[in-house]
Amino acid sequence: xxxxxxxxxxxxxxxxxxxFSHAFDNxxxxxxxxxxxxxxxxxxxxxxxxxxxxxxxxxxxxxxGDESPDHQTVDSVFTxxxxxxxxxxxxxxxxxxxxxxxxxxxxxxxxxxxxxxxIAHRRSVPRYPLARPAxxxxxxxxxxx
Amino acid sequence: xxxxxxxxxxxxxxxxxxxFSHAFDNxxxxxxxxxxxxxxxxxxxxxxxxxxxxxxxxxxxxxxGDESPDHQTVDSVFTxxxxxxxxxxxxxxxxxxxxxxxxxxxxxxxxxxxxxxxIAHRRSVPRYPLARPAxxxxxxxxxxx
Amino acid sequence: xxxxxxxxxxxxxxxxxxxFSHAFDNxxxxxxxxxxxxxxxxxxxxxxxxxxxxxxxxxxxxxxGDESPDHQTVDSVFTxxxxxxxxxxxxxxxxxxxxxxxxxxxxxxxxxxxxxxxIAHRRSVPRYPLARPAxxxxxxxxxxx
Numbered sequence: 001x002x003x004x005x006x007x008x009x010x011x012x013x014x015x016x017x018x019x020f021s022h023a024f025d026n027x028x029x030x031x032x033x034x035x036x037x038x039x040x041x042x043x044x045x046x047x048x049x050x051x052x053x054x055x056x057x058x059x060x061x062x063x064x065g066d067e068s069p070d071h072q073t074v075d076s077v078f079t080x081x082x083x084x085x086x087x088x089x090x091x092x093x094x095x096x097x098x099x100x101x102x103x104x105x106x107x108x109x110x111x112x113x114x115x116x117x118x119i120a121h122r123r124s125v126p127r128y129p130l131a132r133p134a135x136x137x138x139x140x141x142x143x144x145x
Numbered sequence: 146x147x148x149x150x151x152x153x154x155x156x157x158x159x160x161x162x163x164x165f166s167h168a169f170d171n172x173x174x175x176x177x178x179x180x181x182x183x184x185x186x187x188x189x190x191x192x193x194x195x196x197x198x199x200x201x202x203x204x205x206x207x208x209x210g211d212e213s214p215d216h217q218t219v220d221s222v223f224t225x226x227x228x229x230x231x232x233x234x235x236x237x238x239x240x241x242x243x244x245x246x247x248x249x250x251x252x253x254x255x256x257x258x259x260x261x262x263x264i265a266h267r268r269s270v271p272r273y274p275l276a277r278p279a280x281x282x283x284x285x286x287x288x289x290x
Numbered sequence: 291x292x293x294x295x296x297x298x299x300x301x302x303x304x305x306x307x308x309x310f311s312h313a314f315d316n317x318x319x320x321x322x323x324x325x326x327x328x329x330x331x332x333x334x335x336x337x338x339x340x341x342x343x344x345x346x347x348x349x350x351x352x353x354x355g356d357e358s359p360d361h362q363t364v365d366s367v368f369t370x371x372x373x374x375x376x377x378x379x380x381x382x383x384x385x386x387x388x389x390x391x392x393x394x395x396x397x398x399x400x401x402x403x404x405x406x407x408x409i410a411h412r413r414s415v416p417r418y419p420l421a422r423p424a425x426x427x428x429x430x431x432x433x434x435x
Contacts, residue, residue: 004160007152007153007297008297010160011156011297011300015300015367015368017365018364018365018366018367018380018381021365021381022365022367022379022381022395024432042432044432064431067420067425068431069432070381070393070417070418071432072364072365072381072383073364073365074163074217074218074238074364075162075163075166075167075217075218077160077163077164077167078160089167091163091166091167091215092432093217093238093240093364093383094432095383095392095393095417096418097418097419098418098419098420099390099391099418099419101240101244101245101246101391102240102244103215103217103240105167106432122432127215127240128215128240128241128243129242129243129244130212130242130243135212141213141214141216141239142169142187142189142216142237142239142251142267142269152297152298152301155305156301219308219362219363219383220308220311220312220363221308222305222308222309222312223305234312235308236308236311236312236360236362238362238383238385245389246385246389246390246391247385247389248360248362272360272385273360273385273386273387273388274387274388274389275357275388286354286359286384287332287334287359287361287382287384287396287412287414
């Protein structure tokens with residue numbers, strides 16, 4: 001069974017996720033130090049790439065260059081495992097330099113440091129657009145009449 | 146006159162909306178039971194379609210298949226009517242399997258159960274893209290220079 | 291050094307940003323009065339346009355017409371300067387009438403009035419799509435495999 005963090009922690013985690021976008025998308029090395037744990041890591045599910053530790057994450061962000069995708073993070077759910085592990089599951093909306101949009105899931109764990117919450121691990125899993133062509137006509141959903 | 150829920154309830158409602166996306170878009174029947182009231186309903190404004198009760202909502206989600214749109218929910222405002230009805234108004238951003246984006250409004254009411262907040266009713270109203278062609282050149286807004 | 295607002299104020303600021311979208315995108319003159327300070331202002335970085343005072347903002351919203359872009363606001367970080375100035379930095383996702391997406395940054399200051407928080411100043415800075423063609427192939431990021 002899982003429970004959630006208290007409202008004050010939830011608010012701080014929400015702002016941590018927001019600060020990720022501003023720090024990472026602007027390759028702000030100092031701000032990234034306030035987002036990821038020193039031993040934090042990012043794992044890209046599609047390619048299998050891994051970035052281990054704050055310095056590799058800073059280099060990843062910097063090397064993407066000034067036309068890299070922007071990442072927006074929404075629909076975050078925070079839970080606490082029985083052993084105290086704090087998890088977050090979010091949807092990202094990436095906007096590419098040409099205005100095209102990709103989405104996917106972030107599966108995170110967080111760690112509390114004396115300076116505040118940090119991302120300990122992020123696994124990023126793309127959803128759309130499909131890497132393969134769609135099988136048939138695009139289907140509707142809520143409000144896609 | 147309307148007032149808002151307290152911050153703890155607002156945080157729980159925000160996470161309820163996030164859990165909708167993860168549950169519905171993955172056709173997770175169990176998780177949908179933690180999102181909608183047993184007698185909850187969804188109404189699609191454009192087509193007039195209605196899904197009444199948790200089982201119809203589960204079937205709707207499942208029948209959309211694995212290339213159905215993903216739904217992201219943002220810009221939620223929560224209010225409480227004088228009679229105690231808790232309402233939410235949000236914007237959705239749907240990403241289709243080909244990466245195209247639709248947006249619209251969710252007009253919700255919520256109900257508090259012994260297991261937490263649930264969606265009692267959702268009316269989904271599409272906004273863009275227009276069903277008809279635009280009347281003229283696309284216009285600017287904030288930051289659409 | 292900056293600090294953040296307390297959780298109750300953060301929640302109110304978050305809903306203020308949500309109410310901006312619903313009020314501005316629907317040219318709701320009354321609701322805009324609950325979003326912007328009477329002497330509030332909007333500044334568009336790319337064009338240099340400025341809208342000073344609630345009446346100019348109402349006219350701006352109304353004159354955009356019924357096919358103007360919709361604005362969704364996410365990834366908000368709230369900070370308080372040593373002199374008490376409350377700031378917000380957010381990412382916007384604009385959806386145009388044809389379904390195309392633009393993003394950018396909102397740099398805000400807020401003011402607390404007897405009726406609640408209001409936007410005192412908003413500077414809107416576009417990010418993507420680039421006004422110039424991209425320099426090379428679009429690059430990947432998190433989850434853009």
